[in-house]
Amino acid sequence: GQQLNQSPQSMFIQEGEDVSMNCTSSSIFNTWLWYKQDPGEGPVLLIALYKAGELTSNGRLTAQFGITRKDSFLNISASIPSDVGIYFCAGRPTGNQFYFGTGTSLTVIP
Amino acid sequence: NAGVTQTPKFQVLKTGQSMTLQCAQDMNHNSMYWYRQDPGMGLRLIYYSASEGTTDKGEVPNGYNVSRLNKREFSLRLESAAPSQTSVYFCASNTIRQEPAFFGQGTRLTVV
Numbered sequence: 001g002q003q004l005n006q007s008p009q010s011m012f013i014q015e016g017e018d019v020s021m022n023c024t025s026s027s028i029f030n031t032w033l034w035y036k037q038d039p040g041e042g043p044v045l046l047i048a049l050y051k052a053g054e055l056t057s058n059g060r061l062t063a064q065f066g067i068t069r070k071d072s073f074l075n076i077s078a079s080i081p082s083d084v085g086i087y088f089c090a091g092r093p094t095g096n097q098f099y100f101g102t103g104t105s106l107t108v109i110p
Numbered sequence: 111n112a113g114v115t116q117t118p119k120f121q122v123l124k125t126g127q128s129m130t131l132q133c134a135q136d137m138n139h140n141s142m143y144w145y146r147q148d149p150g151m152g153l154r155l156i157y158y159s160a161s162e163g164t165t166d167k168g169e170v171p172n173g174y175n176v177s178r179l180n181k182r183e184f185s186l187r188l189e190s191a192a193p194s195q196t197s198v199y200f201c202a203s204n205t206i207r208q209e210p211a212f213f214g215q216g217t218r219l220t221v222v
Binding site: 004006031033040041042043044045048088090092096097098099100101102103 | 114150151152153154155158160166168169200202209210211212213214215216
């Protein structure tokens with residue numbers, strides 16, 4: 001299957017700080033997705049990106065589809081305690097199948 | 111608003127036993143998916159169904175079968191469970207052949 005490298009693996013930040021994480025692939029993707037997963041729950045889709053260069057926001061979250069089509073970025077501004085969780089990227093090269101990254105675990109220290 | 115409902119939430123099986131994981135969605139979605147999630151790995155697609163009556167293999171289909179019983183329900187069957195199938199299983203759905211947008215709460219399966 002496709003390899004998606006997600007970094008960093010984990011982050012510990014102070015409440016109010018901004019957060020950046022990214023996802024890279026070895027091949028070109030046509031769609032990038034970002035999810036958040038809380039313990040014991042299923043992932044929740046945060047943002048979907050469909051075009052190279054596309055920048056999309058969802059509240060304090062902003063994601064970008066890299067212009068090389070091999071990467072994507074997620075930023076969270078002014079973090080709050082409820083941002084704690086695991087953030088996953090997923091991408092689709094061609095066809096219908098999406099491949100998921102291994103996740104970035106975010107801890108927000110009040 | 112139930113969304114995507116998975117049953118059971120927890121299950122322990124002995125090696126060689128069989129079981130069916132159930133998934134139902136009440137959003138009139140066409141596409142449904144089954145994923146497994148293992149520690150340190152991303153979700154991996156087992157099977158998906160683009161519409162009622164159709165199913166396709168994903169990345170890790172071996173050892174599993176699926177049935178799209180109707181538009182609402184998509185079940186995953188383990189015919190002869192193996193310890194390697196210990197995992198958390200998620201069902202997801204969406205309106206058309208696009209990204210898996212709505213996930214259930216998962217079924218935590220242990221095979222001993």
